[in-house]
Structure formats: structure tokens, C-alpha cells
Amino acid sequence: MLPADLRDRLAEALKGSRADYAEVRVEHTRSTRVAFRGARLEGAGESVDGGGCVRVLSRGHGWGVASFTALDDIPAMLAAAEEMSRAIHLERPVRLAEMPRREDVSVPAVDGDPREVPLGEKRRLLEHLNGLMLAVSPKIADTGASYFDNWTEWAFANSEGSWLYEVRPEIGLSAQATARDGDTIERSLESLGLRRGWRSVQDREGMFRAAAERALALLAAPTVEGGTLPVVLDPRLAGVFVHEAFGHLSEADFVYENPEARAMMTLGRRFGSELVNIGDDGSAAGLRGTLPYDDEGTPTQRTPLVDHGVLVGRLHSRETAAAMGEAPTGNARAIDFRHPPIVRMTNTYIAGGSGTLDDLIRDIPLGVYAVDAVGGQTYLENFSFTAAHGYMIRGGKLAELVKDVTLAGNLFQSLAAIDALAGDFQWNQMGGGCGKGGQFPLPVTEGAPHVRFRELLVGGEVAA
Amino acid sequence: MRIALDHVFDRIGRRAEGADALIRSESQLTLRFETGRLKETALRQETGLNLRLVTGGRVGFAGTTDLSGSRALDDVVARALASALEGEPCALAWPAATRCDPVRTFDDTVAGLDVATLAALGRRMVDQLARDGWQVSASVDRFVEETTFANTAGQTFVYRSTAIAVSAEVTRVKGDDVLMAYDDVTAMAVPAGTKLDAAVARIVTRMERGERVVEPPEGKLPVLFTPSGSACLFLPLRQALSGKTVLQGISPLGDKVGEPAFDATLDLVDDPLHPGRTASRPADDEGVPSRRLPLIEHGVVRRFVYDLETAARAGTASTGHGRRGTFGKPAIAFSNLAMRLGDADEAALLGAVGQGLVVEDLIGVGQGNVISGAFSHPVALAYRVDGGEITGRVKDAAVAGNAFELLKRIRMVGREGKWIGGSRLVPPIVLDAVSVARR
Numbered sequence: 001m002l003p004a005d006l007r008d009r010l011a012e013a014l015k016g017s018r019a020d021y022a023e024v025r026v027e028h029t030r031s032t033r034v035a036f037r038g039a040r041l042e043g044a045g046e047s048v049d050g051g052g053c054v055r056v057l058s059r060g061h062g063w064g065v066a067s068f069t070a071l072d073d074i075p076a077m078l079a080a081a082e083e084m085s086r087a088i089h090l091e092r093p094v095r096l097a098e099m100p101r102r103e104d105v106s107v108p109a110v111d112g113d114p115r116e117v118p119l120g121e122k123r124r125l126l127e128h129l130n131g132l133m134l135a136v137s138p139k140i141a142d143t144g145a146s147y148f149d150n151w152t153e154w155a156f157a158n159s160e161g162s163w164l165y166e167v168r169p170e171i172g173l174s175a176q177a178t179a180r181d182g183d184t185i186e187r188s189l190e191s192l193g194l195r196r197g198w199r200s201v202q203d204r205e206g207m208f209r210a211a212a213e214r215a216l217a218l219l220a221a222p223t224v225e226g227g228t229l230p231v232v233l234d235p236r237l238a239g240v241f242v243h244e245a246f247g248h249l250s251e252a253d254f255v256y257e258n259p260e261a262r263a264m265m266t267l268g269r270r271f272g273s274e275l276v277n278i279g280d281d282g283s284a285a286g287l288r289g290t291l292p293y294d295d296e297g298t299p300t301q302r303t304p305l306v307d308h309g310v311l312v313g314r315l316h317s318r319e320t321a322a323a324m325g326e327a328p329t330g331n332a333r334a335i336d337f338r339h340p341p342i343v344r345m346t347n348t349y350i351a352g353g354s355g356t357l358d359d360l361i362r363d364i365p366l367g368v369y370a371v372d373a374v375g376g377q378t379y380l381e382n383f384s385f386t387a388a389h390g391y392m393i394r395g396g397k398l399a400e401l402v403k404d405v406t407l408a409g410n411l412f413q414s415l416a417a418i419d420a421l422a423g424d425f426q427w428n429q430m431g432g433g434c435g436k437g438g439q440f441p442l443p444v445t446e447g448a449p450h451v452r453f454r455e456l457l458v459g460g461e462v463a464a
Numbered sequence: 465m466r467i468a469l470d471h472v473f474d475r476i477g478r479r480a481e482g483a484d485a486l487i488r489s490e491s492q493l494t495l496r497f498e499t500g501r502l503k504e505t506a507l508r509q510e511t512g513l514n515l516r517l518v519t520g521g522r523v524g525f526a527g528t529t530d531l532s533g534s535r536a537l538d539d540v541v542a543r544a545l546a547s548a549l550e551g552e553p554c555a556l557a558w559p560a561a562t563r564c565d566p567v568r569t570f571d572d573t574v575a576g577l578d579v580a581t582l583a584a585l586g587r588r589m590v591d592q593l594a595r596d597g598w599q600v601s602a603s604v605d606r607f608v609e610e611t612t613f614a615n616t617a618g619q620t621f622v623y624r625s626t627a628i629a630v631s632a633e634v635t636r637v638k639g640d641d642v643l644m645a646y647d648d649v650t651a652m653a654v655p656a657g658t659k660l661d662a663a664v665a666r667i668v669t670r671m672e673r674g675e676r677v678v679e680p681p682e683g684k685l686p687v688l689f690t691p692s693g694s695a696c697l698f699l700p701l702r703q704a705l706s707g708k709t710v711l712q713g714i715s716p717l718g719d720k721v722g723e724p725a726f727d728a729t730l731d732l733v734d735d736p737l738h739p740g741r742t743a744s745r746p747a748d749d750e751g752v753p754s755r756r757l758p759l760i761e762h763g764v765v766r767r768f769v770y771d772l773e774t775a776a777r778a779g780t781a782s783t784g785h786g787r788r789g790t791f792g793k794p795a796i797a798f799s800n801l802a803m804r805l806g807d808a809d810e811a812a813l814l815g816a817v818g819q820g821l822v823v824e825d826l827i828g829v830g831q832g833n834v835i836s837g838a839f840s841h842p843v844a845l846a847y848r849v850d851g852g853e854i855t856g857r858v859k860d861a862a863v864a865g866n867a868f869e870l871l872k873r874i875r876m877v878g879r880e881g882k883w884i885g886g887s888r889l890v891p892p893i894v895l896d897a898v899s900v901a902r903r
Contacts, residue, residue, distance in 0.1 A: 031791075033791075033792065034550075037712065038712055040552055041550070041551065041552045042793070043523075043524075043525060043547065043551065043792065043793050044547055044550040044551070045524065045525055045526055045543060045544070045546070045547035045550075045792075046526065046543045046546070046547070047526060047527045047528065047543070047790075047791045047792075048527075048528045048529070048530050048536075048539065048540070048543075049527075049528075049529050049790070049791065050529055050530055051510070051529060062502060062503050062504055062505065063503065063504035063505070063506075064504075064505055064506075065504060065505070065506035065507070066506070066507045066508075066509070067506070067507070067508045067509070067510070068508075068509045068510070069509070069510045069511055069512070069529040069530075069531075070509070070511070070531075070532070071532070072532070080507060081507070084505035084506075084507065084579060085505070087505060087579045087580065087583075088502050088503070088504075088505060090501060090503070091501075094503075119546055119547070119549075119550055120549070120550055123550045141712070141713050141714050142712040142713060142714045178712075178714050178835075180713070180714060183716060184836075185714055185716065185833065185835055185836045186833060186836070187833050187835070187836075223838075226840075226862075226864070226899075226901045227901065257498060257499040257599070258499065258599045258635070258637065260597065260599075260636075260637035260638065261599075261635075261637050263637075264637055264639075264640060264642075338508055338510065340504070340506060374831050374832055375828060375830070375831030375832075376828065376831070377827050377828040377831070378827075379642075379644070379825075379827045379844040381640060381641075381642050382642075382827060382842060382844065382859070382860075383827065383842075384827035384828035384831075384841060384842045384862075385828070385831075386828060386831040386832045403833075404832065404833070404838055404840055404864075406828070406831075406832065406840040406841065406842075406862065406864075408827070408841075408842030408860070408862050409842075409860075410640075410859075410860060412640050457842070457860065457862060457901070457902075459840035459841070459842065459862040459864055459901060
């Protein structure tokens with residue numbers, strides 16, 4: 001638990017600061033982790049993690065940041081951060097966008113407080129789910145099953161007089177199945193991550209069975225035919241696409257100090273067809289990337305990024321917003337007290353269109369239906385994402401299951417290549433998270449419908 | 465911190481048959497340069513305790529960053545006991561009191577550096593990279609750590625370590641084309657100016673080679689993987705050499721000990737006693753003394769790496785590869801992993817490629833079915849090679865293959881190795897018949 005007198009202690013410490021701007025973030029997290037590997041329990045236990053981060057700015061100087069696990073020396077840490085700030089001299093000073101002073105307390109109601117569930121019960125739930133994977137076939141050579149819950153108390157105070165206190169709950173499951181047949185080894189993964197309670201992880205047998213059944217099926221699946229082909233993404237992979245290919249470029253810290261990057265990301269530029277609508281919404285109800293405030297104390301909001309194919313917005317911290325003359329969007333986030341906030345996504349989406357998956361594949365003679373994301377990475381305008389599996393599309397119908405489906409592309413060409421979106425938008429409540437600047441995993445959510453690309457580069461073995 | 469561990473064991477008393485614990489105090493100072501100027505200085509100070517105990521034959525563990533007093537210690541002991549109630553039986557072979565070979569892990573100069581001196585290291589790289597249209601970012605990270613270990617079998621030690629990492633990255637945006645090049649120098653001691661200048665030179669070379677964009681080649685081609693581009697080859701190899709993967713029955717090398725599984729030029733050694741590297745240490749985080757361990761010799765698989773628990777389950781001894789963080793239980797991790805360098809210079813390597821590709825960096829390594837060895841990644845930075853010479857940068861291309869198959873035929877190994885992350889020595893390497901696809 002955070003100390004009861006924390007608000008007074010932080011106010012007192014901030015009063016002593018000589019910096020032009022100072023903030024303190026303090027967190028305390030109690031977590032449970034249970035993991036099975038194969039038939040054996042890897043471990044079950046609770047941990048306690050806590051500490052704080054101070055950040056100060058003096059006019060004409062740079063940022064000074066100090067993070068710590070010992071809460072008794074906050075004034076000393078503020079002083080250290082001030083000294084570090086003053087050691088940096090900047091010709092163009094850092095400015096922060098205006099933010100009204102706020103006081104707020106937010107403790108969400110959860111469907112079953114995981115702190116009240118005994119460790120043994122959490123273990124039994126996971127043992128049951130892991131057993132379902134092992135029972136699918138003797139060819140399931142290995143499994144990895146995990147359960148986690150985090151109960152994070154978060155407090156924020158700054159020299160402008162703001163005081164915020166939140167509880168940030170998280171809970172999730174993951175299922176990994178490895179199937180082996182001689183030298184052929186295939187893996188399949190399913191995960192779930194929610195800002196909810198114990199009841200939300202009940203009745204999840206389906207995702208564990210699905211992981212094992214798919215790993216088994218992939219043993220016999222051929223590698224996808226590589227090449228440039230029409231591709232349809234399922235909503236999970238389409239969500240990763242919008243996050244990786246577009247979301248990262250819309251983070252203003254990439255563009256705000258780079259004239260060429262600013263030119264590339266000029267508001268009003270056309271990025272795709274009329275069909276394409278993209279945004280980020282940290283205020284959407286009940287999602288993993290949802291929070292009332294970001295880690296600078298800015299309220300979260302829905303930020304349209306692409307409207308009918310035209311770039312209309314980007315994601316900001318107070319610093320990048322001031323530098324670009326735009327408004328903060330509540331996207332300054334830190335994974336924990338060890339790090340200062342940087343510009344990050346929350347819940348990123350590409351909006352739905354109309355029709356069904358069948359409508360999207362009906363007129364594709366040869367193509368790929370890529371399903372489910374294993375991961376994704378951007379290299380600025382180039383991106384890669386890996387599907388868990390896929391199906392060839394032949395003669396307008398789904399054909400054989402294929403593996404090793406990796407998709408690569410250039411952002412501008414790929415967005416322009418989107419020629420249909422189905423009407424089946426969904427938010428993907430997966431576990432894991434986003435990594436940037438050494439901060440991983442940050443809880444985010446992605447949302448999308450089925451999306452069709454006229455063509456994309458599909459990686460795979462090529463003929464000799 | 466030795467006192468704190470005694471306190472912990474005292475609190476456990478007779479409630480456990482055995483225990484071990486590790487406290488790590490870390491101090492990290494980071495200087496971040498953005499668009500050529502020092503923008504942010506950050507200090508991170510963190511101390512964590514990781515405790516493991518065995519009671520009724522069952523293993524439990526707990527971690528905390530709260531070391532504020534006796535209530536916090538009571539809490540971590542109670543959580544470890546609760547964890548053991550649910551835990552699996554395992555006969556851990558606690559290492560007894562043993563002298564560890566000394567290895568240099570700490571540099572007084574590094575520990576004493578002030579912000580201004582650290583800033584000068586970053587500025588040396590930033591200033592040399594200043595060009596019109598180049599956006600330069602850089603960072604300097606200085607780590608000082610103290611590790612304290614004790615177990616109930618009498619093994620105990622304390623050691624301090626330092627590390628310093630200086631890195632720079634250049635981004636050049638021209639229209640819709642983005643070109644990026646990165647390099648770093650990471651070691652225990654302060655890098656010589658010439659080392660930083662060499663990293664600058666590598667970045668400049670990449671930027672110059674990347675300026676001209678050419679059509680990618682296509683087909684099964686010879687490819688030169690530079691140290692920064694070869695993660696797709698060595699990540700599956702590291703996973704396959706982990707005793708955990710072998711124990712789970714999913715290592716492609718699990719039944720190949722003593723067999724020539726790779727080209728005879730492939731030698732791989734794990735060496736925690738290598739002086740001055742970032743993973744050097746007198747013992748692992750479970751108290752097992754460090755020793756040099758050949759894993760692959762002349763292409764022949766010699767052994768796998770184990771921590772205490774995996775070794776107990778596999779019926780073997782720990783090789784001293786337990787690594788623990790504050791949370792969770794110890795897990796297998798390599799120390800300094802070095803591949804034997806060859807003698808070819810770059811011209812010879814490019815000559816060996818003939819018509820093909822140089823891969824400097826790939827996108828998305830680690831996604832997909834890593835343990836199978838299969839990879840398929842778009843290039844982040846790669847050059848086309850014609851007639852043994854680099855002719856320009858290729859975009860919109862992907863390379864694919866299987867690491868275990870490709871490493872059976874190594875065409876040539878270079879002499880210019882790089883310590884990736886300060887603890888993995890990788891030479892440039894030319895492989896045959898890698899799939900290259902383009903759009």
C-alpha cells in the first residue's frame with residue numbers, strides 16, 4: 001500500500017524544489033504470477049514492486065530525472081534531478097503545453113478482486129487450462145501456460161498543484177503450445193489481457209484448446225508461398241498492422257524536432273483511400289490501454305489520426321505538443337516508476353467498413369488470408385509483422401493452412417493498397433504489450449475489422 | 465547487504481530446509497542526446513531482493529523492492545513460504561562454500577565519472593556525425609552494481625561491477641525514404657576515443673553505402689550477415705543450447721551432443737571469466753563458481769547450459785548459468801558468449817558473396833517460431849553485392865531460411881567481430897543459399 005500521508009509528503013517535497021517544473025510519480029504494485037511448463041508447475045507466487053520517479057525542468061536547461069525504490073528520500077531525489085537538469089544548457093528551451101491544475105481519485109470497480117483469491121485457487125485454474133493443452137495430442141511436446149494479476153496504486157503530483165491517485169488493475173492469461181513431429185517443431189500462442197477482475201479470466205478453456213490444436217495442425221502445414229500477393233488480414237493482425245505501420249509514426253516525438261520527418265507527416269497529407277479511418281483512444285471503455293490520465297497527468301482522449309485517408313492528428317506529450325503548437329493528447333506514458341513518460345499509443349484502431357470476410361476474398365484468384373499476430377516491428381516507414389498462421393486463398397475461397405506467414409511493407413504503399421474493410425470491427429484483448437525506448441511491455445489494445453490489401457510482400461521460401 | 469541476508473535467513477528459521485537469496489543494488493545514469501543536443505539526464509537507483517527456499521521438499525520464491533524494514537522482510541518470507549506450499553518438489557544441490565576465480569568486473573574510473581565527463585563521450589560521437597539532413601541521437605549509460613549472494617549451505621560472496629555503453633543513431637529522411645544507422649560501444653571500462661571513432665566510422669559507412677537505392681536481387685543467394693544483422697541465426701542457436709529447451713524435449717540439438725551439427729568453422733564458448741565484458745562475474749546468481757565452457761567445438765555440439773533447478777530435473781550438474789532478477793525464480797542465461805573469429809577482411813567476404821546481399825539489420829527478429837530455426841524477415845538495412853562489390857542499398861526485400869540448416873555450410877568467417885550488447889562476440893559470416901524475396 002502507498003503511505004496514507006503520501007499526498008502531504010509529495011506536496012512538501014515539491015514545495016522545496018527550485019525548478020520551474022517538477023513532478024513526482026509514486027507506484028506500488030502487488031502481483032501474482034503462476035506458470036506451468038509442460039506438466040510441471042514452474043512457479044506460483046506473489047511479488048511486491050514499488051518506487052518513484054521525479055522529473056524536473058529548469059528554464060533554459062534540460063530534463064533531470066531520478067527513479068528510485070527507497071521512498072524515504074524523495075526530497076534528495078528531487079535535488080539530484082534538479083542538479084542534473086541544471087547541468088544541461090539548451091539554446092532552444094523545452095516548453096510544456098498548458099495543463100490546468102487537477103485533483104482526482106479513480107478506483108475502478110473490478111469483477112472479483114484478485115487479491116482476495118487464494119494462490120492455490122489461481123494455481124488450480126491454470127493447471128486445469130494447461131491440462132487441456134496437454135490432452136489434445138501426444139504430439140504436444142511442450143506447453144507454457146501463465147496467469148498474472150497486478151494491482152497497481154499510482155499517485156502523481158506536480159509543482160502546478162495537481163494531485164491524482166488511481167488504482168490500475170490488470171489480469172491476464174497466456175497459452176503457448178509446442179507440437180513436435182521428428183524435426184518439425186511448431187508453436188502456437190493465445191493471450192488475454194484485461195483491466196478487469198478474477199471473474200473475467202473464467203471460462204477461457206477455448207483459447208487453450210485452440211492454441212494446442214493449431215500447433216498440431218501446423219505440423220502438417222506447408223510454408224506459405226512467398227511473393228507479392230493480395231492479402232486479407234483478420235482483425236487481430238490488422239490491429240497489429242495499424243499499431244506498427246502507422247501508430248508509431250504518428251507519435252510526435254519522432255517528428256517534432258526533425259524538419260524532414262515533419263514534412264513527411266504533414267497534417268492534410270493523403271495516406272490512403274477514402275475508406276481508411278485511424279485513431280487512438282485512451283478513454284475507450286474497459287480496454288487495456290485505457291486510463292483516466294497519462295503519466296504526465298493529462299486526461300486521455302479519442303484522437304483521430306487519419307480521417308477518410310487524410311492525416312488529421314498525432315499523439316503528443318506536453319513537450320511535443322508545445323513544440324508543434326498543437327494540443328496534448330494524453331499519450332505520455334511510462335511502463336513503471338523506473339522510467340520517465342514518453343509518447344506512446346493507448347488503444348489504436350482502424351475503423352470498420354461493411355460486408356464480411358467472404359465478401360473480401362470472393363474475387364481473389366490467388367492470395368493469402370493471414371491470421372492472428374505473433375508480433376510486429378516498425379523501422380520507420382518499413383514494417384514487418386508475423387502472422388500466427390494463414391490460409392492460401394484460391395479461386396475466391398479459403399484453401400490450405402500455411403505457416404511462416406511474415407508480411408512486410410512500406411507504410412505509404414501499404415495504406416494506399418487497402419481496398420476493402422469489412423464491417424466486423426473488434427477490439428483485440430490480447431496480453432503482451434508494446435515496446436519503445438527500452439520500455440516494454442506497455443499495455444495497449446488494438447482494434448480492427450478484416451482488412452484487404454490489393455498486394456503485400458509475403459515472406460516465405462522462394463524457389464531456387 | 466550481507467546483514468540483510470542474515471536477517472532474512474534468521475526470519476525463515478526452521479520453517480525451511482534450505483534457502484538462497486540475492487540482493488542486487490543498481491545505479492544507472494543515462495544521458496540522452498536528441499537531435500544533436502543533450503536533452504535529458506536520468507538516474508535510476510534500485511535495490512531488489514530475490515529469495516528462494518525449500519520446505520517439505522517443495523520450492524518457493526518471492527521478490528521485493530521494498531527493503532524498508534522488518535515488516536517488509538517478514539512479508540517476503542511469508543510470500544516465499546506460501547509459494548512453496550504450491551511449489552513443485554525439486555532436490556536443489558545448493559553449492560557449498562567455494563572459492564571463486566577472481567575476474568575483473570569493476571572499474572573505479574567508470575564508477576567515479578561525473579555527468580560532464582559522460583556527456584563528453586556522447587558529444588564526441590554526436591559532433592563527428594553532424595551533417596546537413598542527418599538527425600543524430602545518442603545515449604551514454606553508466607551502470608554500477610553490487611551483487612550480494614548467500615545460501616544456507618555456506619556459499620556467500622559480494623562483488624561490484626560496472627558497465628558503460630555509448631551509442632549513436634543517425635536518421636536521414638528524404639521524401640518518403642528513411643535511412644537509419646546505429647552503432648554502440650559497450651564494455652566494463654571507459655571506451656578509448658579510438659573505439660568511439662571507429663563506431664562513428666561504421667555509422668558513416670552505412671549511411672554512405674545506403675545513400676543509393678538499387679533493385680534487390682532475388683533467389684537463393686550467398687548472404688553476408690554482419691554482426692548486427694545475424695541475430696536471426698544466433699537467437700535460435702542460443703535457445704537450442706539452453707538445458708531448459710533440451711529438458712522440455714523441443715531443442716533441435718537435444719540429441720546431437722558429440723555430433724557434427726554445424727560447419728567445422730563454428731566454435732562457440734561461454735566465458736564468464738573473460739575480463740572486462742559486461743556479463744563477466746565470479747559466480748552465477750545461484751552461487752555456482754564461474755568457468756569457461758565450450759558449447760560447440762569445430763561444429764560439434766559439446767554441451768548445454770543449466771541452472772540449479774533444470775540441472776536437478778535433468779540429472780546433471782549446474783553449469784553456472786542461473787540468472788535472477790528481483791521477481792520470479794532463477795532462469796538459465798548465458799554469460800559472455802563468444803564465437804570464434806575468422807581471418808577474412810571485408811573485401812574477401814564481399815568477394816566470397818560475389819552476387820548477393822549484405823544484411824546489416826533485419827526487422828522483427830524473435831517473432832515467429834524461433835526454436836525451429838526458421839526465419840523470414842524484411843531487411844531494415846541491407847546492400848546489394850555485384851561482382852564482389854557493394855552497389856547500393858536494397859529496400860522492400862526479405863530474407864528467409866533455417867538457421868540450423870544454413871550454419872551447416874559456412875562459406876567464410878570474418879575477423880572483425882563485434883561484442884553485441886557488450887557480452888556476445890559475433891563475427892561477420894557468409895552463408896550460402898539464403899532465400900531473398902522482393903516485391
